[in-house]
Amino acid sequence: MNRSQATKGNHIISAGVAAASLTTSVTRARAFVAGLLAAAGLLLPAAASAQQVDGERLFRQRCGTCHSLEPGQNRVGPHLSGVIGRMAGSVEDGRYSAALRESGIVWDSQSLDAFLAAPRQRVPGTSMTVGVPNAAQRAAIIVYLEGAVTR
Ligand code: HEC
Secondary structure (H helix, E strand, C coil): CCHHHHHHHHHHHHHHHHHHHHHHHHHHHHHHHHHHHHHHHHHHHHHHHHHHHHHHHHHHHHCCCCECCCCCCECCCCCCCCCCCCECCCCCCCCCCHHHHCCCCECCHHHHHHHHHCHHHHCCCCCCCCCCCCHHHHHHHHHHHHHHHHC
16 A cells, blocks of 8 residues: 555545444434424323314213214214214204204204304204303314214
8 A cells, every 4th residue: 555545545434434423413313303303293292182082982971971973873862973064953863852842953063163162042942951151171072073073
């Protein structure tokens, strides 16, 4: 090996070291971004499923005694399968008050929210007397009911 070759070799080595340290920092940055993405990825589905679980649990606790999600299964209240987009008081064989039947309401997330917040205020004379005063709980229940459209 003559001197020039050695120098060249050194340059190559130092370039190699520089590249390696560049690679290291890129790798670190990648790892950091990947870490962020992983954290976001972990958080987002967790938040979404927490809401689903909540809505389902709340529905079972607060509504399930009187309402089924099975089409045709009417309890004290009408079944709520596909309630979004449905005309109030329109379930066959549902036991309705005249007030609700004649309310002209079409159920969507807004009309449900108003009704569930204070049923007797929204529809005076309704036979559904229990409401859900907590807005976050209403939202979770409504999201859950939206998912019940296709059942
Ligand atoms: C104690 C029994 C009872 C509970 C608990 C109850 N409901 Fe009701 N629900 C009724 C009755 C009875 C009606 C019919 C009201 C009427 O005709 O005025 C009704 C009607 C409804 C309607 C209108 C359905 C339609 O076909 O027009 C919706 C929507 C509804 N309830 C949602 C809920 C939700 C959501 C919950 C839980 C937060 C809940 N209800 C809790 C008894 C209940």
